[in-house]
Amino acid sequence: MKNLFNLGLSLIVAVILTSCDSGSMADADKMKPVSEVPVTGPVTVLKTGTLTAQSSTNTKGMVQVVTNAEGKYFVRLTDEFTTKFSTGTVTVYLSTSDKLQLATSGSFQLVSIVGKAGEHFFPISGAPDAKFTHGIIWCGAAAIPFGFAPLN
Template sequence: MKKLLFPLLLVALLGTPSLLSSCSSSNDNDPAPQTPTTGTVTPNGNLTTLKTGTIAPQSGTPTTGMLTIVRDADNREFVQLADNFVSDFHTGTVTIYLAKDATNIGAQRRADATNVKVVALVNKNGRQVFLIDRGGLESFSTVVFYCETASINFGAAPLK
């Protein structure tokens, strides 16, 4: 019987993620975020600028810079960060979202998952280009830089 008890206890512990996880969300009601892409992509042909934005820091982070929303010759849309883009990557990555407004991404996602659209993960400063998957740009007014680990916005850029 003792030989069976240890394996059963081990299976029970391993099957309980909260016991093994050192980091958990502060709000269990937050719907799972969409999976962002990683790395930059190369647009094809001439680019047309659709919207621009200036990133304002949020939550005490140094996230700043300029960005543009562009369309390439293949009619694909991208978030293009300028050379002056800077953020704090102490958590490893920051997720770029298109959003209805500059409020907390987690709160917007809990209110209605269609309020936000994940674009990509960013983990370095400077010029980068990220594909906006499956269109839908017209319903969003802001680009938000969000830290999933800390559940806070790092910065936001209203689009003009």
């Protein structure tokens, strides 16, 4: 009986995780993410944090808040950024804690949808509020965390 329960639970988790991997691009389009931009020249790292994987994903890399010589601000995912399900509705947030609280107004800032591994620069309007202490990688389709990074 225990094995049957474990098998059933494993199937449920697999279905949830697969829904993020094959998440509808229509859902992603509704979010209207900030466009990723190329950034050339040196950047100054203001805050940085290493991602801790969640929900049985292989999420890894770093989340950084950076500024360039022109004084523009960005959330950067570093070269080694990867997540098992990096298509569909995988999103990047800034958050007031290591747990995304979408029902709590002011506790998060949507940065963008991310669709592939590697380095990304997502522009943000000015320096983020000091209350945002974490970067979050989130699967919108399944409403589960894929990773978090404390920003120091």
